[in-house]
Amino acid sequence: MDEKFDCIIVGAGVAGLTAAMILARNNMKFLLIEKGEFPGSKNVSGGVIWGEDLSRLVPEYWHETDGGWDRYINHRRLTFIDEQSSFSIDFKSDHFNTPPYAGIVVLRSKFDRWLAGKVEEAIAESDFAMDSFIATNILVEEILMEKDKAVGIRTGDEKFYADSIILAEGVNNLLTRQAGLQNDYVPADHILTGVKEIIRYDQNVLEDRFQLNGLSGMSNEYVGFATRGVEGGGFLYTNRDTISIGLVLGLKDLRKKGLKPHDILSDFKAHPVIKDTIRGGEVVEYSAHVVSSGDKRIMPKKLYKDGLLVCGEAANLLMNAGKAIQGMDYAMRSGILAAESAIKARDAGDFSSHIMKGYQDALNNSYVMQDINNFQDAVHLLHNPVMYQKMPNLINHFGRNFFTIRNEPTKKAHAMFRESVSEHASWMDLIKIGIKGARSL
Amino acid sequence: MKRLNLTERLGLISYRNQSKSDIKPHIRVETDICNSVCPHKCTTYVCPANCYTMDEEGKVHFQVEDCIECGTCMYACDQGAVTWEFPDPEIGRGITWNYG
Ligand SMILES: Cc1cc2nc3c(=O)[nH]c(=O)nc-3n(C[C@H](O)[C@H](O)[C@H](O)COP(=O)(O)OP(=O)(O)OC[C@H]3O[C@@H](n4cnc5c(N)ncnc54)[C@H](O)[C@@H]3O)c2cc1C
Ligand code: SF4
């Protein structure tokens, strides 16, 4: 393996595997390096992959019912909770039952491994069947630079060289920092800590409990008391015979409030509404991982250098505006675009910033950066205490009154609403949130 | 559902090189900083694996064995006490998720 590669990809998560698939299909000779025992073994997500890009990588993946995905989403719910109650917006539709699916639930240890298998197949069909590799159990420690151009990587005493390097190392992006594209210390301000459990059930019980049919699945996001007043939110997704339940918690706020993430998770699971939902299962895994907030202020300004491209959450590409977390679909799209730029560079024989900049331009024109740019206000709104504390309380107060039937004269809904507002917020809060909300969505 | 404590939760995790007693730590903490200037000692509560602990005298201690590589302390410590790296696949600890 002492010859030079066309490209080296660091990290076999969603972004790196996606880039590898595109490289293999375009007859690039590449090395994909992963530090885990197998692709996916180090990775955590909620996990819904939103959108249809997966079918670009693995056409008609939905026929593989024993493939890397668990269920497709046809039932969505957004729940506001206070200490005792929940108020949900619930949407289920037949419309979501036909592929390409709008969202699929995955478990990363299984999904990434499966996708890596697909990449291996693509390598086998490429011109470099014997010269491109997915190498696991290897930690990249350094990006080798020559005259400010990335030329290779170092692991231990070994060095590998390539015309271009794609960093797909995820949010804990030590190499992106080393390359000078992000500060060495990234403060907690726009970072969240995710904690999660996998709870197993008898599959029939799970399907009955969540009204699933065949491989259909449900996604539920939670805003409000789920986080005990810490900014952030909760999620519950149905897998084949398990559920993924967890929280994402604003790290700066967690630090300020002096709370432990695992305690908040325990409280969330003990909430009267959640408790009934998850009854009877067996916890089979506890995990945690940081995740970006979607706030642009944390993102590296430049995602390329001579010979270098950064994609996926290594570039903090993420959207979380309350109704979903989008990190994996952004990882996929940016992985596609990074690989396409590496291929363009090979074709042009030019690996300088001049060509690499085309990647950032393409990303800016894609839905990823368009959404990140257009929904900054929504991201900020989710981290506004009125939104994650007062609103859920107000909504549930209203819900309680609205759904209570007494043997006495009933108030009109608007009067009930006025009461809820005076109890839990102020009209000023509502007006401000209303204006911000209207602008941000 | 029974409320699990952290020890029970960590007991569900598959760590790498678990049989090796002499692992290379991937995180170094200058506890002198923790125990002199740090105003919040936040890693003792934000770490989801409780790798940072405080003794009866309020002194901070760090041990890497249970670390699940989440990254939290790298951002949470604003005092410059944490040097954070990924575990070495051969001689480090770290995790292999069964579900992820
Ligand atoms: C609790 C939680 C819930 C989430 N929910 C969702 C959700 O529902 N939907 C969604 O779309 N997103 C969700 N996300 C976000 C999503 O998980 C990430 O955005 C996504 O995993 C990013 O993919 P990636 O390929 O960029 O990075 P990663 O998946 O982190 O992959 C990076 C890979 O690089 C490897 N690596 C890193 N450094 C090195 C090195 N030096 N040498 C060798 N290998 C290295 C790692 O081992 C890893 O395999 C969630 C995240 C969390 C934490
Ligand atoms: S925040 Fe940093 S300095 Fe403070 S106790 Fe934790 S590791 Fe030590």
Ligand code: SF4
């Ligand atoms: S990386 Fe996460 S689990 Fe490991 S010590 Fe830091 S906060 Fe704790």
